[in-house]
Amino acid sequence: MANTFPVGFSRSAVEELSRLKSEPAWMLEKRLHAWDSYERMPAPLGRRGDLGTLRIFSNFKFQQLTPYMPASAGDTLPASIAQSLKEALVDQRSGLIVQENASVLRTELSEELKNKGVILTDLDSAVRDYPELVQQYFMTTCIPVESSKYTALHAAFWSGGVFLHIPKGVDIEDPILTQIWLSAPASGLFAHTLIIAEELSSVRYVEEHNSAFEGEQPSLFSSVVEVHVKNAAHVEFSNMQDFGQNVWTITNKNAVHEKDGSTTWVLADLGSHAMLSTIGVGLLGNGSAGELVGVFFTDHDQRYSINTLSDHAAISTNAETLVKGVLTDESRVEFDGMIRVRPKAQQTASFLSDHTLLLSDACRAESIPGLEIGANEVSASHGATTGKIDEEQLFYLMVRGIEREEAERIIVQGFFEPVLQRIPLENLRSRLRRSIVRRMSKGYEGALDTSWIDAQERWEVEGVDEYAISLNSPAEEEEIQLAEY
């Protein structure tokens, strides 16, 4: 299926896209309005003297991209996607969406959840089937169209995407998985995720972003994730981003909470040449809470800008942000973490920490934690550390016969462990651990040695490493005690 969509972003491209999708007039209108905002708004450039990630994005050649690139494969999944699906949550998922480029290829939802009234569909279908919900929630209060020039472009060209609606009181324990694949060079993929968790409902949701195409011509991944958490609902959102080095990524994620609602963000970023990531926790309802656990690992000349906002706007809200990252080669990461406590937000507790480890001389990290406190009954703190591997720790391991490269790997794994243990999904945690080792083993000969990780995992899961000593073998225990007295 040849794609005949013209190259470059324009007002007529917006109209053409909407026509191809046979969209209702209100959506076309929303897209055109967004396009006008995009044209009018300036690109964010960052502060003078920062590491320059925003300026790099402002120079990105958007006009060389094709705004709409349907899936290449038709109905069958490409082999690489099929393989990846095998590794991801095979047994335990309750729903699945696979999107390749601008097209959603597959949507599955367990019969049980269908019967309970859960809606899981691509956003194109939702525009047609649930127009009231989409009109109410799509880029209105959670991430408004004009949040930035890039969100405006996203609103004008979004395609495919996920719509998930969880009715009142329904708990979704087995995760719903979305896999998004970019398989074409020089294209824009505008994936949108809209989750509405009604009162007292809960859901575990996982999104994985990968790419499979060769060549230097970069593609753009633009993602907007909007999560609406109603009274006492809970959403756990995990995201693993492992794009190739020929992908540029701009993502905006935000969760808005009603009374006693809560969200857990788990974000793992490994890929992309450049990434601009904004994550928010909007605590608008009394007693609401947000948690953000983030892990990143950059190498080559990767550029990340990560921005978090804990926005406290009601009484007795909690937020905790914990980000840990490792940089090597010539990569650069800017982290900007903001805690905002609005005047009405008494009895706020908010905590933020950001720790980065630098493995090379040429990599650079900049961390700017910020506090804006407008209330007086507040407990808020932030902390950031940036440093190299402790030479004394390294020496300690080497004096025990372990080579430098492996000693570094062991220390890096230990550095990530406390955050990895906060990742609720075992499958994700395990694959992330392996990705980290793979990165650390770059340039090594031979296959990945996983025996270390296997033992480490047994230790974490069971609290016991079977290689160590059998703690539940009474005969031997007694022997030890006998020897002691």
Added chain:
Amino acid sequence: MESELIIKNLHANIEGKPILRGVDLVVKKGEVHALMGPNGSGKSTLANVVMGNPKYEVTDGEIWFKGENILEYSPDRRARMRLFLAFQYPMSIPGVSVANFLRRSLEAVREGNKPLEEGDNPSGKMAKRKSIPPGEFRKLMQEKMRLLKVDNSFINRSINDGFSGGEKKRAEILQMALLEPEIALMDETDSGLDIDALKIVSESVNALRGPNLGILLITHYQRMLNYITPDFVHVMFDGRIVKSGGPELAFELEEKGYEWLKPSDEQNGVMVNG
């Protein structure tokens, strides 16, 4: 090849400041040497330099082990030749289990000192590591823990993370027992221990003592030598060994302190090491 550690005229600096100013010392398998001396005399520096700590710069002299000049070898290669250091301040490494680390360490040490291949780096990089079967490792571990009367709970914690001073020192000795070095340097293993912990640690060292192990026991105080009788005692002052003798020298030091051994300025030039 005899398992001898031979230190010849060793000079070393830290950040340009000379600490070791010509150390000569020979430690053979089966012998226990005590290295004593006041704070700042260079005892710990010597242990670190022998293991190849990159913080220190060797400016002159040689270190030979098993007939090889190991001065250019990386610390891990020295360890794989079965040279061991029990640290004065063992590092904690959060998030890494003791057991996993020790198995890895034992695998490495068993690989031994691989000859350098052409164009290889000075770490004597190992080609392929033979893994130790879990059953074997567990058995070995239990044997050593029984020998040293170590409680088996600490093995499932992170390396030295949250360990008390005494636990850290005992963990070092457990590592020593497991890795079976030929020469072990024990850096102030007695410091920070109360009398009960000191007894336990000393008993552990005595349990490991034998014809296959040479020990250099670095200590500030004589008290550990009440439990471990050395074959030789050396006194270090200002980066040199200024006196050597038998176990009786330790008692003499206990009585007289170190001041009487302080080399005077005119002596400095002609001091001969014991």
